[in-house]
Amino acid sequence: MGQAPALVIEVRFPLGIYQGAALGRIELLPSPARLFEAFVAAAAAGPYAVSAPIDVSSEEARRLKVPKGATVLSPRDEDIAALRWLEEHEPLGVSLPGAEPRPCQPERVNRYRVKAGISNEPDDFEPRVAVPGVIEYAWPSAPPEVEQRLALLAREITHVGRADSIAIVTVRSGSFDPASPNALALHTTRGRGTIVRVPQQGRLDNLLLNHIRLTCVAGKHGKESKSRPADRVTSPLLTGTGERRLAPLRGAARWPYDEVLALPLKLSPQHWVLRREYRVPFAAAIHKAIVRRIGSAVPEFVRGKEGENPLRGPGHLAIQPLRRRDQALVALAIPAHVSDADRAVLLEALEDGLVVAFAKRKIVLDPPVRESALPFWSTRDAWMQSSVPVVLDAPGYPRKFPWTLEDATLCSIGYAMRGVLERRDTEPSSDVPQLEWGTGWEFRRKLVDHLREHCGVRARVKRVLKSPAPYFYKAREGELIVAVNCVVDLGALAPEPGGFLALGKARHVGGGLLEPNGSAT
16 A cells, blocks of 8 residues: 555644543544544634524524524535535544654643743643644545635634644645554554544534534523533534544564564573562563653553553563573563654663662663564474463353363464464465454454464463462452463464564563473473
8 A cells, every 4th residue: 555645634733732632531642533623613713704693493592592683603615515525534544753642741741831821720630742743634635625725724723622732733735655654544443553533424513513502601692491501411522423543554564573672681590580480570570660761751562551541452562581592681572563763762761771679679681682573582493382371361161162271372372463463364365264353252262263273373281270370460350360381383373483472461571471392491
């Protein structure tokens, strides 16, 4: 997929700060629906708006008891036509600046507010995000008259989001390449990415209706009904909008990880922190030390969270203390498709090594050595075994489907290798049936059968009879988990043997690491 002609809307925040929230959390960037709302506000309340009579026969006007002859500012017909075109055509995607938007620490934001002369009074909720450059929104190529009207309205937009999110908006003809490094394409399927609102048919009418309602209340054209006052009307936030997923266009991922940062440990390979019962808590301590070293604006793949919610998909930083060739080290595996800017943040934090506080000791990690994730181990054997037990959902018969420990292990392989599976299923030369990703036990059953029948994945599993607690970092209340030792063959999913991979619920923090068969202790 190459470049496509597009209507490009550029948004620049001169103060470097965007404030907005939707769907119960901070917006890391203005959603297309948020930008559409800014255009509607400029059309309905800007210099191009015209005075129009209110239809007093409408239900809303009767409820507010609007008198005859009352007028309200309304968009021109040509502006309404341009806005309807926007809501009838879904955007293609978004192009971000070189560094991704990040939630701000309060003290950093306060400096911007002081410079702008904005009051620093405390607020109940301050969804502030640092935006270091221009954000470009791409819609399909528009007719000239639509582009012209939107360009005029863009000049009248003063802010996007909250009132102190001052913005400069411009409209131009251009192109959009979803495969470019800074591009986020719009997806309708499930998966990793950011969920954003997009305008759909009916959004313009809903916004104009609420514009009339609020104008009448504020201008005292009408009176509020005692049985249903204006402030109790259902919020129009989601009416006329849909949810879409913004995510990079997946390339041909050969492996879940691009590279491994190997940090040598100044410890003996037989040191007690490398015993398998201590690797998970030690990895958790390393993660805390990395986050503390970076400070503010920790990349999502390092935090393991998307906003305030857990990061979906396999794109976490994997931290694995291990032994290799009689050397003790900590391997940090960087997922595929992590941006260069985020990668640079992590490398800068580790350039002088790292000191980790663990078990009342200070453990020193040397600066990292960059290595390939495929291969990572020196082996020609396709079979790999777990050096730390793999933590899985307890087996049983969910929804009438038999579910064994071997099934659970294969399911964990499927989730860890999702990017590789998607590439393999969509290759033009592949005769493998495409797997539709979903959720629930029925999908898990399909995933396991797909791995066995079409990918040749095999596993031998033995349950650990002791408690799985040492091999897992966090569990939800009431969650049933087990720990297993396993030997697996990734079959057609592995382009070559010896790749860096871990399985199970603790695969990102020291658990479930796979090593060459016979080398694990």
